[in-house]
Each structure stands twice: as C-alpha cells, then as structure tokens.
C-alpha cells in the first residue's frame with residue numbers, strides 16, 4: 001500500500017485546494033471524517049482522478065441526482081476505506097443539457113449507479129460504456145424522478 | 155363399440171391395431187361401469203396426494219416474502235401441511251406471487267408460470283399482487299398479477315399474516331377437492 005493510508009481530512013482538503021483553487025469550493029459543514037464540496041462539472045473528472053490516484057479514495061459509494069427545479073444536481077459519495085473518510089461532491093448541471101463526465105473509467109462500481117441516475121433523471125454521462133435503462137423497461141420515454149413528471153399520469 | 159373391424163384384426167397395421175384396441179378398451183370400461191368404480195378410488199386418492207404435497211415456488215419478490223419466510227419457520231411450520239418451497243419451477247405446483255410485479259419482471263414471471271407442469275395453481279398474496287396496492291398509480295408496477303396470469307386464490311393484507319397465508323392454502327385445498335383431477339379417464 002502506498003503512503004496514502006495516513007491522510008486526515010485537513011490534509012485531503014489542502015491537497016484539493018492546492019490543485020483546484022477556483023473550481024472546487026468546500027461547504028461549511030463539519031462532521032467527523034466527512035468532507036463536503038461542490039465542483040464545476042468540467043473539473044469533476046480531474047478531481048476524482050486526484051482523489052483516486054493520489055489520496056487513496058478507492059470506492060465510489062453513490063451517484064445520484066437531485067432536481068432543484070431551476071437546476072439539476074449530481075451527487076457523488078466517494079469513500080476511502082484506508083483513510084476512513086467519505087467525500088461528498090455536488091455538481092450543478094443546467095436544466096436543458098444535463099451532461100457530465102462519467103467516472104466509470106476510474107471506479108467500475110459507478111457503472112450501475114450512473115445508469116440508474118440516467119434512468120431516473122436523464123443525465124447523460126459522457127464516456128459511460130453502456131448508458132441504457134437499467135430499472136425500467138427499454139421502451140420507456142420519461143424520467144420519473146424529475147419534478148415535472150406527473151405521478152399517475154401514465 | 156366398433157366391431158366392424160373385428161374379423162380383420164390380423165390384417166391391420168400396428169398403428170391401426172393400437173387405435174382400435176384402445177377404443178375397444180375405452181368403450182368396454184365405460185359401458186360396464188368399471189370407470190365409475192375406478193374413479194371412486196383414484197379420484198380421492200390422487201386428490202389427497204396432491205393436496206398434501208403442494209410445492210410452492212420459492213420466489214420472493216418483495217416484503218410479503220418475509221411473511222412467507224416466517225410461515226416456513228418453526229412457529230408456523232408450513233411443512234406439516236406438505237408445503238415445501240422448491241427452487242425450480244419444474245418441481246412446483248403453486249406459484250406464490252408475493253409482492254409488486256414491475257413491468258420488467260412481468261415477462262419473467264409469466265415464463266416461470268409457463269415452466270411449471272400441470273396441474274398448477276396461482277396464489278396472489280398481498281395488496282400489491284392483487285391490485286397494485288400502495289403502488290396503484292405507479293409508472294412501473296403492474297396493477298395486479300391477474301392481468302397476465304390466472305389467479306386461483308387472493309390473500310388480502312399488507313402484508314397478510316402467516317396464518318392468513320396458511321388459510322389461503324387451505325382454501326386452495328377446497329378448490330382442488332372440487333376439481334376432480336384424479337379421474338381415471340377423461341369424461
């Protein structure tokens with residue numbers, strides 16, 4: 001194992017702030033062993049690469065979407081089992097073109113999370129190996145977890 | 155009884171002979187009342203056997219499956235009624251649908267039903283399997299299994315207690331009793 005086993009939350013924070021001075025903002029929320037930040041959609045992939053390759057975050061625990069009416073948000077929980085830290089990254093996406101880079105090339109486990117997010121919200125993950133419906137049948141034309149979807153309207 | 159062919163029995167082909175002799179036997183058994191007598195024995199016997207060895211498919215879909223599990227545990231012990239959960243549809247008599255059926259599951263469930271050998275019955279357990287239940291307006295839930303599979307017994311509840319499940323199987327006993335599946339020959 002590399003020397004990455006001994007990072008604390010503060011060290012991870014300073015490494016990220018060093019690499020992404022403007023694109024990544026930390027959210028003022030204090031919890032032990034948690035790290036909250038928002039990122040630009042352009043720099044997400046680079047940020048994830050840094051987390052994985054240099055800071056020892058080896059597991060992508062969650063990818064999901066949020067519909068904020070005026071914009072979409074894509075939420076990532078990236079955890080480091082060695083450092084015992086969970087980092088939460090929130091990325092804002094525009095309502096009309098919700099496109100974002102896929103993190104599946106970094107963590108294979110993100111594959112089905114991203115497919116599910118596509119299934120429910122219609123986010124396009126650029127670079128995903130197989131972006132298809134996963135929970136709904138293939139011929140479905142709507143995205144049910146968007147706020148403008150009417151329950152019972154089918 | 156068709157005796158016109160009788161003198162020519164030796165001149166028949168094997169296939170013709172089998173057909174002819176089968177018909178003769180059939181008619182004889184019916185005409186002499188042997189069929190009725192045999193039915194009196196075979197029907198209750200077969201019926202009793204089928205009723206006391208109903209094997210449901212071990213196929214848990216949703217939360218009702220936990221009640222199914224409780225039912226097969228030591229407290230309710232459904233094996234005393236001959237209900238043994240089997241894992242292959244080829245070995246089953248009863249398809250126990252316990253939970254909501256999503257549109258994606260629908261073709262698979264239909265196929266499981268088709269794979270079961272006759273005679274077979276279907277029990278819809280819980281509101282979801284009966285009519286969609288809490289998901290009555292969902293975009294992805296089939297509103298009741300009886301849309302695509304014939305259902306024999308409905309067990310309402312969300313979820314039904316294990317006693318209710320056992321009661322449903324006892325209701326199925328009554329239905330099987332009336333079906334006459336153990337008849338010696340077709341009527």
Ligand code: SF4
Pocket residue numbers: 216217218219252253254279280281282283287288311312313314
């Ligand atoms: S009827 Fe109730 S308990 Fe049974 S599967 Fe549906 S929601 Fe779950």
